[in-house]
Amino acid sequence: MEYGSIEREIHVDATPEVVYEVISTPEHLRQWWPDDAEFESVPGSTGLVSFGDRSTPDAAVIPLTVMEADPPRRFSFRWVHDEGQPATPANSLLVTFDLVPSGSGTLLRFTESGYRERGWEGAVLEEMYRDHETGWDHFLPRLVAYVARLVSTP
Numbered sequence: 221m222e223y224g225s226i227e228r229e230i231h232v233d234a235t236p237e238v239v240y241e242v243i244s245t246p247e248h249l250r251q252w253w254p255d256d257a258e259f260e261s262v263p264g265s266t267g268l269v270s271f272g273d274r275s276t277p278d279a280a281v282i283p284l285t286v287m288e289a290d291p292p293r294r295f296s297f298r299w300v301h302d303e304g305q306p307a308t309p310a311n312s313l314l315v316t317f318d319l320v321p322s323g324s325g326t327l328l329r330f331t332e333s334g335y336r337e338r339g340w341e342g343a344v345l346e347e348m349y350r351d352h353e354t355g356w357d358h359f360l361p362r363l364v365a366y367v368a369r370l371v372s373t374p
Contacts, residue, residue: 235325
């Protein structure tokens with residue numbers, strides 16, 4: 221297996237403008253992906269996403285740097301780099317959401333890349349890739365369900 225990037229395409233029953241807000245703002249992200257998120261949706265903004273209760277040692281707190289914010293077409297960020305270090309292609313993974321109008325909804329093209337560039341040893345590379353693949357396969361359907369609830373609320 222290549223372990224180069226994770227790619228998914230999903231249809232979301234909402235306009236690109238709505239989907240963009242859901243993938244690019246902490247208050248919406250918290251509803252379908254991390255337990256907490258802190259960042260501004262502008263290129264160069266740095267922040268954190270966390271999984272689990274941050275007051276416990278088991279929580280995963282992960283730095284994030286916004287790379288592109290082009291509403292309602294594209295939002296991307298780098299993450300999984302050492303805190304305090306600037307995110308670069310050699311030390312982080314790049315997540316990109318491309319949004320394409322599709323009928324009355326949006327085709328969301330998701331990519332997470334940079335696994336090979338991290339320089340991880342083979343077993344670590346495979347474990348990280350599979351862990352993220354399983355994670356995104358869990359969280360992306362939650363995005364679709366969240367948007368459906370969001371747009372059906374009066």
